[in-house]
Amino acid sequence: MSEADILLKVTGLHVRYGAATAVRGVDMHVRRGELVAVIGNNGAGKTSILRGISGLVRPSAGQVTFNGVETVSFAAHQKVRLGLAMIPEGRLIFADQTVEDNLILGAYIRWSRERPRIRTEFDEIFDLFPRLKERFHQRAGSLSGGEQQMLAIARGLLSRPALLMIDELSLGLAPKIVDQLMGLLRDLNAKGQTILLVEQLASHALAIAQRAYVVNHGHIELEGTSAELSGSPKVMETFLGKKRNVV
Ligand SMILES: Nc1ncnc2c1ncn2[C@@H]1O[C@H](COP(=O)(O)OP(=O)(O)OP(=O)(O)O)[C@@H](O)[C@H]1O
Ligand SMILES: [Mg+2]
Missing domain, CATH: 3.40.50.300 (P-loop containing nucleotide triphosphate hydrolases)
Known part of the structure:
Protein backbone atom coordinates (compact mmCIF):
# COMPACT_ATOMS: atom_id res chain seq x y z
CA MET A 1 0.00 0.00 0.00
CA LEU A 84 -13.25 16.67 5.59
CA ALA A 85 -17.02 16.71 6.00
CA MET A 86 -18.88 15.24 8.95
CA ILE A 87 -22.56 14.45 9.23
CA PRO A 88 -23.12 14.28 12.95
CA GLU A 89 -25.20 11.83 14.91
CA GLY A 90 -28.79 13.11 14.93
CA ARG A 91 -28.17 15.05 11.67
CA LEU A 92 -28.38 18.57 13.13
CA ILE A 93 -30.08 20.26 10.23
CA PHE A 94 -31.43 23.78 10.71
CA ALA A 95 -35.08 22.97 11.35
CA ASP A 96 -36.43 26.52 10.95
CA GLN A 97 -34.60 27.11 7.66
CA THR A 98 -35.83 25.85 4.31
CA VAL A 99 -34.27 22.89 2.51
CA GLU A 100 -32.72 25.41 0.10
CA ASP A 101 -31.10 27.40 2.91
CA ASN A 102 -29.76 24.24 4.51
CA LEU A 103 -28.16 23.25 1.20
CA ILE A 104 -26.66 26.71 0.75
CA LEU A 105 -25.18 26.44 4.23
CA GLY A 106 -23.55 23.15 3.17
CA ALA A 107 -21.82 24.97 0.35
CA TYR A 108 -20.96 28.04 2.41
CA ILE A 109 -17.20 27.67 2.06
CA ARG A 110 -17.63 27.85 -1.73
CA TRP A 111 -20.65 30.17 -1.98
CA SER A 112 -18.99 33.55 -2.61
CA ARG A 113 -16.79 32.34 -5.46
CA GLU A 114 -18.69 29.45 -6.99
CA ARG A 115 -22.36 30.35 -6.64
CA PRO A 116 -23.44 29.66 -10.28
CA ARG A 117 -21.67 26.31 -10.25
CA ILE A 118 -23.24 25.34 -6.94
CA ARG A 119 -26.68 26.04 -8.39
CA THR A 120 -25.95 23.44 -11.08
CA GLU A 121 -24.75 21.04 -8.40
CA PHE A 122 -28.16 21.36 -6.80
CA ASP A 123 -29.44 19.57 -9.91
CA GLU A 124 -27.02 16.70 -9.27
CA ILE A 125 -28.26 16.61 -5.69
CA PHE A 126 -31.86 16.47 -6.94
CA ASP A 127 -30.97 13.50 -9.16
CA LEU A 128 -29.69 11.70 -6.08
CA PHE A 129 -32.52 12.87 -3.84
CA PRO A 130 -35.64 13.77 -5.86
CA ARG A 131 -37.50 14.29 -2.58
CA LEU A 132 -35.34 17.29 -1.78
CA LYS A 133 -36.42 18.94 -5.00
CA GLU A 134 -40.07 18.46 -4.09
CA ARG A 135 -39.39 19.89 -0.64
CA PHE A 136 -36.97 22.65 -1.70
CA HIS A 137 -38.92 25.56 -0.19
CA GLN A 138 -40.26 23.68 2.79
CA ARG A 139 -39.01 24.10 6.34
CA ALA A 140 -36.38 21.40 7.02
CA GLY A 141 -38.01 20.63 10.37
CA SER A 142 -41.16 19.51 8.54
CA LEU A 143 -39.32 16.73 6.66
CA SER A 144 -39.52 13.08 7.66
CA GLY A 145 -36.51 11.52 9.43
CA GLY A 146 -35.34 9.87 6.22
CA GLU A 147 -35.68 13.11 4.25
CA GLN A 148 -33.74 14.97 6.95
CA GLN A 149 -30.94 12.41 6.67
CA MET A 150 -30.96 12.89 2.88
CA LEU A 151 -30.69 16.63 3.46
CA ALA A 152 -27.80 16.13 5.86
CA ILE A 153 -25.95 13.95 3.33
CA ALA A 154 -26.70 16.40 0.51
CA ARG A 155 -25.40 19.27 2.63
CA GLY A 156 -22.22 17.31 3.35
CA LEU A 157 -21.69 16.57 -0.35
CA LEU A 158 -22.00 20.25 -1.28
CA SER A 159 -18.75 21.02 0.51
CA ARG A 160 -17.18 18.68 -2.12
N1 LIG B 1 -19.55 15.08 25.94
C1 LIG B 1 -19.24 14.04 26.72
N2 LIG B 1 -18.87 14.22 28.01
C2 LIG B 1 -18.53 13.16 28.80
N3 LIG B 1 -18.52 11.88 28.38
C3 LIG B 1 -18.88 11.65 27.11
C4 LIG B 1 -19.27 12.70 26.21
N4 LIG B 1 -19.57 12.15 25.01
C5 LIG B 1 -19.40 10.82 25.15
N5 LIG B 1 -18.98 10.52 26.41
C6 LIG B 1 -18.65 9.17 26.92
O1 LIG B 1 -17.63 8.63 26.10
C7 LIG B 1 -17.86 7.25 25.85
C8 LIG B 1 -17.95 7.02 24.35
O2 LIG B 1 -19.09 7.69 23.85
P1 LIG B 1 -19.39 7.83 22.31
O3 LIG B 1 -20.55 8.74 22.18
O4 LIG B 1 -18.15 8.16 21.59
O5 LIG B 1 -19.81 6.32 21.95
P2 LIG B 1 -20.57 5.75 20.68
O6 LIG B 1 -19.87 4.49 20.32
O7 LIG B 1 -20.71 6.78 19.64
O8 LIG B 1 -22.00 5.38 21.30
P3 LIG B 1 -23.46 5.37 20.60
O9 LIG B 1 -23.54 4.09 19.84
O10 LIG B 1 -24.40 5.39 21.75
O11 LIG B 1 -23.57 6.57 19.73
C9 LIG B 1 -19.14 6.89 26.60
O12 LIG B 1 -18.77 6.33 27.83
C10 LIG B 1 -19.83 8.23 26.79
O13 LIG B 1 -20.61 8.22 27.95
MG1 LIG C 1 -22.32 7.64 18.74
Whole structure:
Protein backbone atom coordinates (compact mmCIF):
# COMPACT_ATOMS: atom_id res chain seq x y z
CA MET A 1 0.00 0.00 0.00
CA SER A 2 1.52 3.28 -1.03
CA GLU A 3 1.38 6.20 1.40
CA ALA A 4 -0.10 8.37 -1.35
CA ASP A 5 -3.16 6.12 -1.45
CA ILE A 6 -3.96 6.94 2.15
CA LEU A 7 -6.37 9.83 2.56
CA LEU A 8 -6.79 9.64 6.34
CA LYS A 9 -4.35 8.17 8.81
CA VAL A 10 -5.11 8.16 12.52
CA THR A 11 -2.35 7.18 14.91
CA GLY A 12 -2.53 6.72 18.68
CA LEU A 13 -5.72 8.79 18.99
CA HIS A 14 -6.90 9.58 22.51
CA VAL A 15 -10.06 11.56 23.30
CA ARG A 16 -10.93 12.59 26.83
CA TYR A 17 -13.92 14.32 28.36
CA GLY A 18 -12.56 15.73 31.61
CA ALA A 19 -11.34 12.76 33.59
CA ALA A 20 -13.10 10.19 31.37
CA THR A 21 -11.16 8.66 28.49
CA ALA A 22 -13.48 7.73 25.60
CA VAL A 23 -10.84 6.83 22.98
CA ARG A 24 -7.63 5.15 24.04
CA GLY A 25 -4.99 4.71 21.34
CA VAL A 26 -6.90 4.21 18.09
CA ASP A 27 -4.97 3.54 14.88
CA MET A 28 -6.89 3.48 11.62
CA HIS A 29 -6.70 4.59 8.02
CA VAL A 30 -8.90 5.21 5.01
CA ARG A 31 -7.56 4.87 1.47
CA ARG A 32 -8.73 7.07 -1.39
CA GLY A 33 -11.91 5.63 -2.87
CA GLU A 34 -12.68 3.35 0.05
CA LEU A 35 -15.87 2.97 2.05
CA VAL A 36 -14.76 2.03 5.56
CA ALA A 37 -17.13 1.25 8.43
CA VAL A 38 -16.64 1.72 12.16
CA ILE A 39 -18.93 -0.53 14.15
CA GLY A 40 -19.42 -1.05 17.88
CA ASN A 41 -22.02 -1.05 20.60
CA ASN A 42 -23.50 1.90 22.51
CA GLY A 43 -20.84 3.92 24.25
CA ALA A 44 -17.94 2.11 22.54
CA GLY A 45 -16.39 5.41 21.45
CA LYS A 46 -17.40 5.60 17.78
CA THR A 47 -18.71 9.17 17.88
CA SER A 48 -15.71 10.27 19.93
CA ILE A 49 -13.35 8.90 17.27
CA LEU A 50 -15.16 10.94 14.60
CA ARG A 51 -15.13 14.04 16.81
CA GLY A 52 -11.41 13.61 17.28
CA ILE A 53 -10.85 13.24 13.53
CA SER A 54 -13.11 16.16 12.57
CA GLY A 55 -11.73 18.52 15.21
CA LEU A 56 -15.00 18.95 17.11
CA VAL A 57 -13.01 17.72 20.10
CA ARG A 58 -9.29 18.33 20.42
CA PRO A 59 -7.66 14.90 20.91
CA SER A 60 -5.58 14.60 24.07
CA ALA A 61 -2.97 12.60 22.14
CA GLY A 62 -2.29 11.16 18.71
CA GLN A 63 -2.10 12.22 15.09
CA VAL A 64 -4.71 12.78 12.41
CA THR A 65 -3.02 13.02 9.03
CA PHE A 66 -5.37 14.08 6.25
CA ASN A 67 -4.20 14.24 2.66
CA GLY A 68 -0.63 14.25 3.92
CA VAL A 69 -1.23 17.18 6.32
CA GLU A 70 -0.99 16.72 10.09
CA THR A 71 -4.28 18.21 11.33
CA VAL A 72 -4.65 17.16 14.95
CA SER A 73 -4.44 20.74 16.19
CA PHE A 74 -6.73 22.19 13.47
CA ALA A 75 -10.18 23.53 14.27
CA ALA A 76 -13.17 21.80 12.70
CA HIS A 77 -13.81 24.60 10.16
CA GLN A 78 -10.22 24.42 8.94
CA LYS A 79 -10.64 20.71 8.35
CA VAL A 80 -13.82 21.33 6.34
CA ARG A 81 -11.73 23.54 4.05
CA LEU A 82 -9.23 20.71 3.64
CA GLY A 83 -12.04 18.44 2.48
CA LEU A 84 -13.25 16.67 5.59
CA ALA A 85 -17.02 16.71 6.00
CA MET A 86 -18.88 15.24 8.95
CA ILE A 87 -22.56 14.45 9.23
CA PRO A 88 -23.12 14.28 12.95
CA GLU A 89 -25.20 11.83 14.91
CA GLY A 90 -28.79 13.11 14.93
CA ARG A 91 -28.17 15.05 11.67
CA LEU A 92 -28.38 18.57 13.13
CA ILE A 93 -30.08 20.26 10.23
CA PHE A 94 -31.43 23.78 10.71
CA ALA A 95 -35.08 22.97 11.35
CA ASP A 96 -36.43 26.52 10.95
CA GLN A 97 -34.60 27.11 7.66
CA THR A 98 -35.83 25.85 4.31
CA VAL A 99 -34.27 22.89 2.51
CA GLU A 100 -32.72 25.41 0.10
CA ASP A 101 -31.10 27.40 2.91
CA ASN A 102 -29.76 24.24 4.51
CA LEU A 103 -28.16 23.25 1.20
CA ILE A 104 -26.66 26.71 0.75
CA LEU A 105 -25.18 26.44 4.23
CA GLY A 106 -23.55 23.15 3.17
CA ALA A 107 -21.82 24.97 0.35
CA TYR A 108 -20.96 28.04 2.41
CA ILE A 109 -17.20 27.67 2.06
CA ARG A 110 -17.63 27.85 -1.73
CA TRP A 111 -20.65 30.17 -1.98
CA SER A 112 -18.99 33.55 -2.61
CA ARG A 113 -16.79 32.34 -5.46
CA GLU A 114 -18.69 29.45 -6.99
CA ARG A 115 -22.36 30.35 -6.64
CA PRO A 116 -23.44 29.66 -10.28
CA ARG A 117 -21.67 26.31 -10.25
CA ILE A 118 -23.24 25.34 -6.94
CA ARG A 119 -26.68 26.04 -8.39
CA THR A 120 -25.95 23.44 -11.08
CA GLU A 121 -24.75 21.04 -8.40
CA PHE A 122 -28.16 21.36 -6.80
CA ASP A 123 -29.44 19.57 -9.91
CA GLU A 124 -27.02 16.70 -9.27
CA ILE A 125 -28.26 16.61 -5.69
CA PHE A 126 -31.86 16.47 -6.94
CA ASP A 127 -30.97 13.50 -9.16
CA LEU A 128 -29.69 11.70 -6.08
CA PHE A 129 -32.52 12.87 -3.84
CA PRO A 130 -35.64 13.77 -5.86
CA ARG A 131 -37.50 14.29 -2.58
CA LEU A 132 -35.34 17.29 -1.78
CA LYS A 133 -36.42 18.94 -5.00
CA GLU A 134 -40.07 18.46 -4.09
CA ARG A 135 -39.39 19.89 -0.64
CA PHE A 136 -36.97 22.65 -1.70
CA HIS A 137 -38.92 25.56 -0.19
CA GLN A 138 -40.26 23.68 2.79
CA ARG A 139 -39.01 24.10 6.34
CA ALA A 140 -36.38 21.40 7.02
CA GLY A 141 -38.01 20.63 10.37
CA SER A 142 -41.16 19.51 8.54
CA LEU A 143 -39.32 16.73 6.66
CA SER A 144 -39.52 13.08 7.66
CA GLY A 145 -36.51 11.52 9.43
CA GLY A 146 -35.34 9.87 6.22
CA GLU A 147 -35.68 13.11 4.25
CA GLN A 148 -33.74 14.97 6.95
CA GLN A 149 -30.94 12.41 6.67
CA MET A 150 -30.96 12.89 2.88
CA LEU A 151 -30.69 16.63 3.46
CA ALA A 152 -27.80 16.13 5.86
CA ILE A 153 -25.95 13.95 3.33
CA ALA A 154 -26.70 16.40 0.51
CA ARG A 155 -25.40 19.27 2.63
CA GLY A 156 -22.22 17.31 3.35
CA LEU A 157 -21.69 16.57 -0.35
CA LEU A 158 -22.00 20.25 -1.28
CA SER A 159 -18.75 21.02 0.51
CA ARG A 160 -17.18 18.68 -2.12
CA PRO A 161 -15.46 16.64 0.58
CA ALA A 162 -12.52 14.37 -0.13
CA LEU A 163 -13.80 12.35 2.84
CA LEU A 164 -17.42 12.17 3.90
CA MET A 165 -17.86 10.96 7.48
CA ILE A 166 -21.30 9.90 8.64
CA ASP A 167 -22.23 9.15 12.24
CA GLU A 168 -25.13 6.67 12.52
CA LEU A 169 -26.81 6.81 9.16
CA SER A 170 -29.64 4.60 10.43
CA LEU A 171 -30.46 6.45 13.65
CA GLY A 172 -34.21 6.49 14.21
CA LEU A 173 -35.07 5.48 10.63
CA ALA A 174 -37.39 2.75 9.37
CA PRO A 175 -35.67 -0.34 7.89
CA LYS A 176 -36.82 0.43 4.36
CA ILE A 177 -35.34 3.93 4.51
CA VAL A 178 -32.12 2.57 6.02
CA ASP A 179 -31.77 0.15 3.09
CA GLN A 180 -32.41 2.95 0.62
CA LEU A 181 -29.80 5.24 2.20
CA MET A 182 -27.24 2.42 2.47
CA GLY A 183 -27.72 1.76 -1.26
CA LEU A 184 -27.21 5.42 -1.91
CA LEU A 185 -23.91 5.47 -0.02
CA ARG A 186 -22.78 2.42 -1.95
CA ASP A 187 -23.57 4.21 -5.23
CA LEU A 188 -21.77 7.36 -4.12
CA ASN A 189 -18.74 5.28 -3.21
CA ALA A 190 -18.89 3.45 -6.56
CA LYS A 191 -18.69 6.87 -8.22
CA GLY A 192 -15.50 7.60 -6.28
CA GLN A 193 -16.60 9.25 -3.03
CA THR A 194 -14.44 8.16 -0.08
CA ILE A 195 -16.63 7.47 2.97
CA LEU A 196 -16.09 6.69 6.64
CA LEU A 197 -19.34 5.36 8.08
CA VAL A 198 -19.99 4.92 11.79
CA GLU A 199 -22.91 2.60 12.25
CA GLN A 200 -24.45 0.52 14.98
CA LEU A 201 -26.26 -1.69 12.49
CA ALA A 202 -23.16 -3.78 11.84
CA SER A 203 -24.59 -6.11 9.22
CA HIS A 204 -25.85 -3.16 7.14
CA ALA A 205 -22.50 -1.40 7.37
CA LEU A 206 -20.53 -4.54 6.49
CA ALA A 207 -22.80 -5.10 3.48
CA ILE A 208 -21.64 -1.89 1.81
CA ALA A 209 -18.13 -1.29 3.25
CA GLN A 210 -14.94 -2.78 1.88
CA ARG A 211 -13.24 -2.80 5.30
CA ALA A 212 -14.28 -2.15 8.87
CA TYR A 213 -13.01 -1.50 12.37
CA VAL A 214 -14.73 -2.88 15.44
CA VAL A 215 -14.54 -0.49 18.39
CA ASN A 216 -14.94 -1.61 21.99
CA HIS A 217 -14.16 0.37 25.14
CA GLY A 218 -12.40 3.09 23.18
CA HIS A 219 -10.02 0.94 21.20
CA ILE A 220 -10.01 -1.09 17.99
CA GLU A 221 -10.76 -4.65 18.92
CA LEU A 222 -10.83 -6.12 15.42
CA GLU A 223 -10.23 -4.94 11.89
CA GLY A 224 -10.41 -6.53 8.49
CA THR A 225 -12.28 -6.73 5.25
CA SER A 226 -16.05 -6.80 5.53
CA ALA A 227 -16.00 -10.41 4.34
CA GLU A 228 -13.53 -11.39 7.09
CA LEU A 229 -15.48 -9.61 9.79
CA SER A 230 -18.86 -10.89 8.62
CA GLY A 231 -17.46 -14.41 9.00
CA SER A 232 -15.85 -13.78 12.38
CA PRO A 233 -17.53 -15.67 15.23
CA LYS A 234 -16.65 -12.84 17.59
CA VAL A 235 -18.34 -10.21 15.43
CA MET A 236 -21.31 -12.49 14.87
CA GLU A 237 -21.70 -12.99 18.57
CA THR A 238 -21.14 -9.40 19.60
CA PHE A 239 -23.10 -7.60 16.93
CA LEU A 240 -24.74 -9.52 14.22
CA GLY A 241 -26.87 -11.76 16.35
CA LYS A 242 -27.89 -8.83 18.44
CA LYS A 243 -30.79 -6.53 17.77
CA ARG A 244 -30.28 -2.79 17.96
CA ASN A 245 -31.48 -1.35 21.24
CA VAL A 246 -34.79 0.34 20.76
CA VAL A 247 -34.53 3.92 21.98
N1 LIG B 1 -19.55 15.08 25.94
C1 LIG B 1 -19.24 14.04 26.72
N2 LIG B 1 -18.87 14.22 28.01
C2 LIG B 1 -18.53 13.16 28.80
N3 LIG B 1 -18.52 11.88 28.38
C3 LIG B 1 -18.88 11.65 27.11
C4 LIG B 1 -19.27 12.70 26.21
N4 LIG B 1 -19.57 12.15 25.01
C5 LIG B 1 -19.40 10.82 25.15
N5 LIG B 1 -18.98 10.52 26.41
C6 LIG B 1 -18.65 9.17 26.92
O1 LIG B 1 -17.63 8.63 26.10
C7 LIG B 1 -17.86 7.25 25.85
C8 LIG B 1 -17.95 7.02 24.35
O2 LIG B 1 -19.09 7.69 23.85
P1 LIG B 1 -19.39 7.83 22.31
O3 LIG B 1 -20.55 8.74 22.18
O4 LIG B 1 -18.15 8.16 21.59
O5 LIG B 1 -19.81 6.32 21.95
P2 LIG B 1 -20.57 5.75 20.68
O6 LIG B 1 -19.87 4.49 20.32
O7 LIG B 1 -20.71 6.78 19.64
O8 LIG B 1 -22.00 5.38 21.30
P3 LIG B 1 -23.46 5.37 20.60
O9 LIG B 1 -23.54 4.09 19.84
O10 LIG B 1 -24.40 5.39 21.75
O11 LIG B 1 -23.57 6.57 19.73
C9 LIG B 1 -19.14 6.89 26.60
O12 LIG B 1 -18.77 6.33 27.83
C10 LIG B 1 -19.83 8.23 26.79
O13 LIG B 1 -20.61 8.22 27.95
MG1 LIG C 1 -22.32 7.64 18.74
